[in-house]
Amino acid sequence: MKHLLITDDDANTRALLGHYMTLEGFRVVEAQNGREAINMLKGRSIDLAIFDVMMPEVDGLTLCEYTRRNYDIPIILLTARDQLSDKEQGYLSGTDDYVTKPFELPELLFRVKALFRRYSLPSSDKIRLNDVIIDRKNCEVRIGDEVLLPPMKEFELLAQLAEYPGRLFSRDELIRLVWGSDYVGDERTVDVHIKRLRQRFPEHERGFIIHTVRGIGYKLEVPTG
Template structure:
């Protein structure tokens, strides 16, 4: 189930959007300002953010820029301003879409669904492990703004397991998928690489676990929401 962050200092807007989005089957997290929104982003797995421009402590433009630098999720900015220059500022900070108040809730829903479709196509090389993002194209793993770099085979092994959470892979399957069908050395090399990956990601045991199925192989299991 998709989780949407609604960040707006107007409690009435938050209530309206919670009702509309919950009715459509989304989970909603609310923040009254940008600072609280950042805290939620760090604590929760958020799939899309709806952000008001005019907020105390950290405004929506700053929050949008923070999200764009640290996370790979769509952002919709809400604003009472209609000037072209204000919209330009929003797009320069990285927003995906822009909606002027007052707005029809159904229009917001259309835009949210369109962004989810767009990101689904564009992010085929992106795998999410709760707080971590695996970027298969650039061989990077991101934790917010921090980039984690792994040796190539460790990265490919983790990405292969993460792409199909809950699926059991035999050692021979992993050898073929990661090392190639012409690999002739001991299958136990998989065990060695799994051990290294587990050690590297020990601090992320609250996000995922690589489980050993004795005599067969391994599966990756997501933990938490």
């Protein structure tokens, strides 16, 4: 059974979400503020977190940043703010999805299930994207009978994006995940490596696309049909 952490300073919202998600088969734990949520993350096994943005003590954006740094779980932000700049701030903080209040409970459920599908992709040595196989053990990419050996950082960046197709990664997050938290260069390194990957794997030939989300970062998608 999947464990959800719902964090909102509004008791009615917590109760409503908790009841609905419990009926849908999830085990729900609740926190009334960001500080309480941090303690729950430390003491429990959480599979997905839903955070309200506007909260006392530790707000949702700060909580999102903390969670992304320390836990590899999907995150959904809830907020009444629907301006593009607000959404940008949410994604820069590391959220996987952003839901504007008021929302329909079934829609939130769809988003929760979609994130679980992304995160439950097997973290094995091989990642398959249509006809492309990314072999982490041998650091190579196979396309039919063709074997490509990209430079190591290009390969690691591609593998990171490919493991979670459809998930948006900020440049800062990719720096931390691929180059390490002690990397002293700037975020343009990510842009340069993405450009090289696009040249090495043209989308019309390779069956996957690396999209730029302006002002935030990148995500890899696999076209269907």
